[in-house]
Amino acid sequence: MILGLYNYWIVVVLMMVGFYIVIAHGNLVKKIIGLTIFQTSVFIFYISMAKVDGGTAPILAEGIKQFSNPLPHVLILTAIVVGIATTALGLALAVRIKEAYGSVEEEEIQKKDNLDC
Amino acid sequence: MKDLLAVIMLLGIYGLLSASFFVVMDAVDVAFTEASVGAGISTLLMLVTISMTGRSEHPVRHKPLLALAVVIFTGGLLIYGTLDMPYFGLAEAPIHQHVAPRYINDSMQEIGVPNIVTSVLASYRAFDTFGEVVVIFTAGIGVLALLSVARRRDDATKIESLNMSMHEKHLILRIVTKILIPFILLFALYVQFHGDYGPGGGFQAGVIFAAAIFLYTMLFGMSTARRVINQSLTQLLAAIGVLLYGSVGVVSLLNGKNFLDYSVLATDPVAGQHLGILLIELGVGITVASIMIIIFFNFAARIEDQQNKEN
């Protein structure tokens, strides 16, 4: 039981670390870092699902019968790309916000906005 | 940890670690990608970003108890959810029973590509991959829309001088790089076209290719790099990559088959599949490379722009 699932539990912990950084931290770049960690942990989670004991990488070759499940790999390849795309856009936004507000700290930005209106 | 630089470095290491973990988990392609993206691109982008937004984070004032509660709850739910999951590595788990077997058993006959991941990625679920390319394209356009700066001719000289100083500094690096870059590019091409036999494929290739350009840019400065890489040309290439992918699908449409059904591309369906995969992987490669370059260039151009504003 414990051995059967420990792997997933570690992943969950990782995810939550990332998730925590996203929602708890005020620095915009740090939020995005958290997001990356969060997503990467999800990737690990998927990949763990794909593993088969005694299986090998899903590349057909002579004399290998047992392969790991290729489908999650494919999904995660896509997901990674989506991840980097999001990161890039988020960082671009952070840069622009820095230029517009002179800060990338949530509180200061909120303060400045409240002054506006 | 308030120093973002350190955080980002750790993040890079985390990426690298997870990549190696993927290798252990037999997910070589994913590992390859994660290594190039998680440890490479995203770290690089973040470094560029903090060079503009500042590398130190303010201490969090408000007590993040709510956040903690949310996180603990979510985590608890997930743990709870895992309880009924089939054990790790269990061959009898439904995911190994239902859909995947066909990929493993029949992909050779149906597509004729040893790397199952590639055949699934590029044929069975080719539309997802098309979507993936579009996502990257979207991100590229988004960054352009956000960051692109109208370049002013007059300050070209200023940058020149800036680069000069740079050149003096990193003499060794420059030479080493000059030697390295061709090999990197070559490797990129290898990854590109070898994707269906071993790990790799359009995406990884594109990233590696872009990486070479980054290296060059970082050492020889933007303006030098601009002489090599024409902005509008890269944008064009990005579009062309997507279009190449799409048009492969359209061709199969015109031949009366469904979208992205490669079997019509050649007389022998399997050969058609093979050809189709090559083409779309090429499309992926082109788009990814050019988008990565676009993103990086626009970030870098922003820095340059700010420096000019300062002096």
Place this chain on the structure above:
Amino acid sequence: MNITLESMLNLSIIMPLLAAAGIVTTGRNANLREAVTIVTSLVLLFLVINLYQGNQQGESISVLWWELLPGLQISFSIEPLGILFALIASFLWLITTVYAIGYMRSHNEKNQTRFYTCFAIAISSVMGIAFSDNLFSLFIFYEVLTLSTYPLVTHSGTEEAKKGGRVYLGILLSTSIVFFLLAIISTWFVAGTLDFKPGGVFGSDVNKMVAGVILLLFVFGIGKAAIMPFHRWLPAAMVAPTPVSALLHAVAVVKAGVFTILKVCTFIFGIDLLAELPSTQFLLYLAGASILLASLVAMRQDNLKARLAYSTVSQLGYITMGALLATSSGVIGSSMHMATHAFGKITLFFCAGAILVAAHKSKISEMRGLGRQMPITMAAFFIASLSIIGVPPTGGTWSKWFLLMGTIEAEQLILMGILIISSLLNIAYLLPIPYHAYFSADKLSSSGAGIKEAPLPSLIALCVTTVGCVILFIYPQPLYELAKAVWQLGN
């Protein structure tokens, strides 16, 4: 000219809309604009009279416009109550237009085009209400009426007018959306239809409790009937120009309210069911309370229009009560009261307007001795008051009489008492005005020297309606016939 009654029915609703369009286009030229209005009102009256005759000859006239949702049609048909309402409205529209021309001009109001346009739209929706064949179409026109009269209420555009408009729209829209609509939907849900059927749509097996609740929803939902808790909009609406108060808030809008209640009582619930419902009693007393309280409040108003408004509230109470009494005389009485009160009250408002225009007075206390300058107006005022109070030689007598009979038939002696007391109150708050105008010792201050009668059109208008009051007394037969027909349909 031989056009079918059906097409007449259509026309009677469409005509005013066309007129509205015409008014907008001819807005530049005042005379042309008002000519359009007058002509339309004449045609409309002609159409309605034709329909009336058609109905008398026992022809069943009905048209279907459109089916909005399955089972929810916009359709119209002729029945006595509707025709009665339509007659009153169309006739008085004509008169009011004549009056308005005099009033608006001598008062030189702005945006008169908007005024006449909205007026026409309002009339068209009144026609729609009068002829609706089912609750759904009635509801639609009910809302249109509310929205189209809003600009009239806020006509002057002053801060005060805006406040008035807020109250007006607020109460009418919210009651109609929350209660009325809910009542309709529940009716649809319980009875499966919204058509007005003689004798009601609810089967005899309907749950009395539910039906009772639905009745409550209706009576509160129909805010235009100005039953006590939801009457505030009526005084608020008095910021409008007098012709508006006269036609819409003494006749069209408020009558649309009580008309709807009558219609619902007779054609949705049916007299028999109504008598059995638990909530009827409560509502009867509510109506009674609203009659008394409104009269009392009216006594304390110094602003003439406000006083008249509250008097309207109490008079509407009569009609609602009559409808809920669920006895022959009750229904007949309230149907007739719709007409008689209409004539009486519109006359009073005309007079109020005339005084405002000619003597620039709106406070009752300032009207002492005004009778010498404005004898005709004051005479009219006097007669109309009699009609409201319900003493010969005015039409009010009959309706009051039938209402009283109704209370007796229903063995509601308390309500009878209320009626009598309120009549006394009417005397107390109406008659002093003409009395002081004629016989008050202290002359009007010198300022009043130059005061003459109101402009001729207005004067004509108010005389006509006064005569109307008297005629209704001398020759109430047709009115009675219609009222009786309503009762017969009711069960």
Place this chain on the structure above:
Amino acid sequence: MLAHLPILQVIVPLMAAPLCLLITRPRLVWLFALIASGLAFLISSVLLQQVMTSGTIIYELGGWAPPWGIEYRIDQLNAFLLLIISAVSTVVLFAAHTSISQEIPTDRHTFFYILYLLCLAGMLGIVATGDAFNVFVFLEISSLSAYALIALGKDRRALWASYQYLIMGTIGATFILIGIGLMYQMTGTLNMDDLSRRLPEVAQTKTVFTAFAFVIVGICLKLAMFPLHLWLPNAYAYAPSIVTAFLAATATKVAVYLLIRFTFSVFGLSFSFTHLPLQILFLVLGLAGIFVASTAAIYQTNIKHLFAYSSIAQIGYMIVGFSVSTVAGLTATLLHLFNHALMKSALFLALGAVMYRIGTTQLNHFQGLGHQMPLTMAAIVIGGLSLIGVPLTVGFVSKWYLVLAVIENGWWPVAVLILLGSLLAVVYVWRIVEMAYFKPALAGTETIKEAPLSFLIPIWILIIANIYFGIDTRLSVQVAQAASQSLFGVSP
């Protein structure tokens, strides 16, 4: 080609986007985008036609049979959605060229249209696909482009709003990804149809429960369902007017679609509503959303904010209808989905016209606009009446169905609450009316003219649609009913 319509529906705008880069003149790009979107609209209407006559259409991408390949599965529900999205996008796009000429620097125009098309294609993709993971991919396409579009707003707050949206959206998407992963783990498939067949066997497991929870929460984040709505008001308020009009009418609708699709089709009615307290939860949240958001709307000084909050409230209505979980309730939800798309696109487009003329949508700048921009303000008034739910507008139709559905379940208090909710709408709409018609125009604004035709035409197309579909309800009601019946497995 007719057989390939399902895929053409998505790839026409999708391929059009990169092609825009090859065109140089912004005006041409606009025309090109307009044509592409128009084509999508045509396709969707034909598709709806086909589906209504001959039932569900299945399209196997790459010729691989599901569950191994990805399939497009068009039934009444998504055909309806496809029509709504592409129609709104086309009409809104019509005004784009004029509108962004003031709100976005010229060198960004091409990018704007590309992102717009990508966003459109993404949404169409989400709706059309029958594959759970494919949903995620296209969700990201539409979201990323939406973030960028919002960030193009003039006000610097647009950036901040976009960033917040990005964080929220990405969390939502990741939750959905986790949910899909768990589902996949228990069933081994990603195809929705296949899932719906294989989930019941494992329905009792904790894992599937968790999967459900994550998917739903993820969607609700995208849906801006109260209390997860915080990102929406600023995003709508500071985005370029065109973007607001487009997103307000479509983005949340797509999320509602996903919610319906996952609860009814994938997990199945019995699982979603009998095992879990979903019904009461959604009912309460929906009602709370209606009241909190409407009340907030009343206190806004920026009309874009005002209508943004009203959008959240309207979502509340849809959620209530959804929580009824009967054919009638779902019909009401779908009707409101359609009707609200009409109202909000019209209203925000009208605001765009105001923005174009006076450069702001602050309430106090609306003084006297009733006389300076009569047609635009008339449009806003009619749209407002439709929001309130006055008869002869679409708003009335959906409200009628919703209340009826609620009463059928015997939830009388809820019916009252729904109607009370529309009173709040009266209040916030009337604040605008009074400001526009009863306040004298501000000094120095005498020069303000009526909006240009390129605005008026699309605005009035939408307003007339508001009235037309409020009177001739056959199409909308018929389709909505057919869709909800098919979801409940009831034969029409």
